[in-house]
Amino acid sequence: MPSHVIDFELFGGQFATPEMRALFDERAMIQRWLDVEAALAAGQAELGIIPAAAADAIARGARVERLDLDAVKRDLAATAHPIVPIVRALERACGEHGRWVHWGATTQDIMDTGMVLQLRDAHVILRRDLVAMVRTLSDLAALHRDTVMPGRTHGQQALPITFGFKVAVWIGELLRQIARLDQTAPRLLVGELAGAVGTLAGFGPGGEELQRRVMARLGLGVPVIAWHASRDVVTEWVGLLALIGGTLGRIANEVIELSRSEVMELEEPFTHGKVGSSTMPHKRNPAHAERVVAIGRLLRGLAGAALETMVTTHERDMSAGRAEWALVPEACCLAAAAEHWTLHIARGLRVNPERMRDNLDRLGGLVLSEPVMLRLGATLGRNAAHDVVYEAAMAAWEGKGSFRDLLLADSRVASTISAAELDRLLDPAAYTGLAGAFVDRVLGDARRLSG
Secondary structure: OOOOHHHOOOOHHHOOOHHHHHHOOHHHHHHHHHHHHHHHHHHHHHOOOOOHHHHHHHHHHOOHHHOOHHHHHHHHHHHOOOOHHHHHHHHHHOHHHHHHOOOOOOHHHHHHHHHHHHHHHHHHHHHHHHHHHHHHHHHHHHHOOOOEEEEEEOOEEEEEEEHHHHHHHHHHHHHHHHHHHHHHHHHHOEOOOOOOOOOOHHHHHHHHHHHHHHHHHHOOEOOOOOOOOOOHHHHHHHHHHHHHHHHHHHHHHHHHHHOOOOOOOEEOOOOOOOOOOOOOOOOOOOHHHHHHHHHHHHHHHHHHHHHHOOOOOOOOOHHHHHHHHHHHHHHHHHHHHHHHHHHHHHHHOEEOHHHHHHHHHOOOOHHHHHHHHHHHHHHHOHHHHHHHHHHHHHHHHOOOOOHHHHHHOOHHHHOOOOHHHHHHHOOHHHOOOOHHHHHHHHHHHHHOOOO
């Protein structure tokens, strides 16, 4: 029975997608190891290191369904070694040619390269879904390019922005994460075939050519030097997934904050039948967004664990590999789930422009204190104007009158700004700066995104 929530039959979909889970299924992992063994044998046959007939037999036998996995399990208990039982099972599946299986390779060659094959597919999935998210959010930003809403700092209303501008900021961050994925790929998608201590000694003088042929067959890059003990790129990958989880968590957290009953500017997708509480029937909780925030926290924890794997001993140290064996699949599954649920939120996000405007108006023009101050400052000087507007604003906060009336009651204001001009200065839609232009700029970058 599965004991990790990712593999739960009922709840696993909360923390992984079926597609990503399948990539890191135990049989899928073993199959990747067998793919490496088959590619190794094929390359060795081309160079005359092993007989061509042996390579053909190994290719036929290197299918997980052809292995006796019960025997592998028994052998694993006896050997306490992950690859030896697989090699023995493959040897049996290849009959008389089995003696050539795993010729000159070391365990970590097979496991590391198999993991990279899995990560290549994971990279495709994660990038694809981020691109889809950018496309979806781009439509949202374009639609709400000029939808005015409160901009907030320190949890309080600050100045007007547009909702399209807020979404464009999210898109800009997602574009940077996609760029990081693209930049990481050439470092990440590099196989490992180096032998016991990384010198290729077991492969003879043709070791480098064998390495090139094997990696070409697998569609992976060739390592400049062995990376058995160098786990920086795997750590970089997990760290990148944590970064992506941070971006998605920030978007989801914004949805949570703006769906508060007192705010009600956004709401994650809702269909009749979705339940917010077992005891309070009125609740419409942001459950999907909360899940994304939680996953982001888990990913940041895994990034810390990945950093620990960088400190290894000598030329090979499987204490790092064994940790990665658990944390890398988990990180990929969690990242895929975070992307899935954030994309779900983005595709069905409910936007309430009327509530955005109502919330802007709740402060009676106080969010437009800056343009009033700057206009007044042209006559009084910036600091003096700040003091005048500050006094009116604080009085308005304390219920001593409306911000507009308090300003006009001050002779220093009334002698400089007419009532009509003040009304224009207190119009939120007239003070969104270059929000629209920035939306257009980000959408241009999004349109140029490949994939």
